[in-house]
Amino acid sequence: MSETEHKMIEILRILTQHDKPIGSKLIADELKNKGFNLGERAVRYHMQILDEKGYTERIGYAGRQITELGREKLEKGLIYDQVDFIHSKFEEMIYLTDFNYMTQTGNVVVNTSTIYNEESINIMKEIFESGLSVSPYINLNKVKNSDEIEVTTICGTTIDGILLNEGIPSQLKYGGLLKIENSQPIKFTELISYKKTSITPLDAFSMASQTSVLDVVTKGNGTIPANFRLIPSIGRKKAVSIIDKLKNIGINGIISISHDGEDILGLPVPNGMVGIAIVGGITPFCAIKELGEPIDIKIAEEIMDFKTLHPITSKIEPILKHPQSNNQPKIPFLLPKSWNLIQQVNFDVEKRKGDIIANVSYISKDNLDKSMRIMEETYNSDPKYINPYYKLIDHPTDDEKIGIATICSLSIDGLLINNGIMCNPIYGGLLELTEPPLFIDLISYSGTTLDPHKIFISKNKTTVYKNQGAKKILASFKEIPYVSREYAVYLLDILKNTGFSIYKIGKPREVTYNAKADNYNFGVVAGSGLNTIAAIKENGIAIQVKAIEKLIPFEKMDRL
Incomplete structure (x- = not known):
């Protein structure tokens, strides 16, 4: 740009x-x-x-x-700007929060979502009564001449703003999914950093297939959305006092507060800091999604006067117990896990032999013929953007299912590294095929526990298969030192001629398809092996998407 x-x-x-x-x-x-x-x-x-x-x-x-x-x-x-904007947006909301908990006046941060069925209000009320929310204070606004009802709820970022006003800075770190067993918070199972993403972390986890809020309420077991932040340990005593006072006026949602340097719910806490986990403000809305009711969820959209909000219920009986132990295994992030596979790639570009990293996704064998036809049509309609290689693999435990292995784009990083060229996978993204193509969403590989492309597929953001407008496909952005550019281009050209999806080799300091490499580096945009898998899902076929699964010899793969 x-x-x-x-x-x-x-x-x-x-x-x-x-x-x-x-x-x-x-x-x-x-x-x-x-x-x-x-x-x-x-x-x-x-x-x-x-x-x-x-x-x-x-x-x-x-x-x-x-x-x-x-x-x-x-x-x-400016998606490359947006990946920093999300975190900046929340910092702005925190700064603009001027709520005084003593007088109960001032502005709070709110989420405003839209429901389309009045019965959904009763579902939300049940969740609020269980304590799985930041606050029961909401605002209901029925849209004229419509079935739409706008629901405004308090966002957990409000608590960060209140603490800041009291001189306690908080660092908003992650949004994710928290596992609950017997009404007791156990550990975070998935996380996305608030930095280096164009998608609000909890928005990425708001699908009905990912949460089980209703099961937590009725059975005590399930998964809920939650946020994690850090504060200086010297402010812990004061923060606990403020949080206790907030509970008395109906603002809570605190799941756990660690001690100095104490790990919490599977997350490490540095010495001199304290970790705080808070229920996600979208939790009541996730319950509505789980029942299949239509809802449009928006997160931390605006600042609103607290006086415009009113409690939906006065009967709050928190169901979550306090975590007994913070000694949970630390949750592994995607990139550290992936580096071990990346290092084992030994594909020889000249001989076209050797191991590459594969994604392996599973479907019912009854859907195999249709799925293969979809993959072929997808490749034939856009061979420039779709990787044609695949391999059918037996399911390890279920004879009724079969795996479809495709080439993971991290194989390219491994190949270059194996040839002495440092290549860093920076973002997984959603690429819109305009002229020129542009990334419209990016998630940093280093700040997530899930493969970004898997997130985009789960949220139905792709339009890989026969779309009338500009297609939206999966792609990754890599960063390579400029000093190795000549040899890197040589290898990438061979890969492209072999059938690997190499879309663009950028120049130093160039914004490449809306993504930006650091100084003294250049960017490479490559296609995802999950594009054909996304096409299968777009056709309504149930598929279990798995990314960055295992090493497979390239020479044993078939071609569409």
Whole structure:
């Protein structure tokens, strides 16, 4: 992305922050605050280009405002910036929280979601009464001439804001899934860092197939969404006192607070710090999803006056017990696990022999013929973007199922490293095949316990198979030192000719398909072996998606 495009994206961002049309002088002033020295004349030039593209429109003499097309462009335009924006957005919400728990006045951070069935309110009420929420204070707003009901609930980020106002800084670290057994929190099973992702972590885990909130309420066993943050240990006593006072006014959701340097729920806590786990603010909404009811969940969307919220129930009987022990095995993150497989890749590009890393996904044998037909059609319709290699593998325990192995993109990292070239897998992403293609979502490999591509498949974000608009496929972004560029390009070209999906080899400091490599490095965009698997799922076939599973000899794979 050029500097001019970057400036235009910033102009669009400024326009979204104003409810009315604004002029070039105000835009120039705000750009200056962002570090862009652009005068009014230059702003008008950029605005003219934006008008021509349909991203903005002139409203008489009042100035310009952003169009829906412009909002869509802004959402996709700086994904490499968005991966930092999510964390910054929560920091902004924390700063803007000015709730005074003594007077019960001020602003809190809220999630505003939309339900389409009034009976869903009773489901939510049951979850609130179980204590699996940050607060029973909500706001219900029925949309006129519609079945839609907007539900506003308090987000756990509010507690971080309250602590900050009392001089206790919190570091929001992860959102994830927390395992519950006999009503006792055991450990986090999945996590995504709030840094280096364009998707809000809990949003990634809000699928009905991933949570079991209702089972936790009725049986005491299941999985709930939760957040984890750190505070300095010197502030623990004061923080506990504040949290106790918050409980008395209906703001809680605290699952566990560790002591100095004490591990908590499978997560390490550095010396001098204290870990705090809080129920995810979206937990009541996840219960609605589990019943198959339609709901649109939005996370930490805005700041709202606490006085506009009212308790949905006064009967709160928390069902979660305190964790008995924090001595749980530490949860392994994806990249450290993957490095051991990456190092074992020994594929020889000249002989086209050797081990590569494979994803192995399982389907019913009854669906095999249809699945193979879908894979072939997917490859034939877009051979430039789809990897044609696969291998059928027996299921280890179920004779009714069969595995489909495909080449994992981390094989490319392993091949380059085996040839003396350092290659770091940076992001797994969702690539929209516009011209040029653009990443519209990115998740850092280093900050997740799940393969990013598996997350995008579970959230039905792909459109790999016969889509009328721009296709959305799975791709990864890798980073390679510039000093090794010549040899790396040579090897990557051979891989591409072999059938590996190599989409783009970037240049130093270049934004490559909307992803950015560090200085003195260049980026490589490669396709995922899970694209054909995503196509199968898009056709309604039940498939158990597994990524980065095992090593397989390349020469034993078949080709579509």
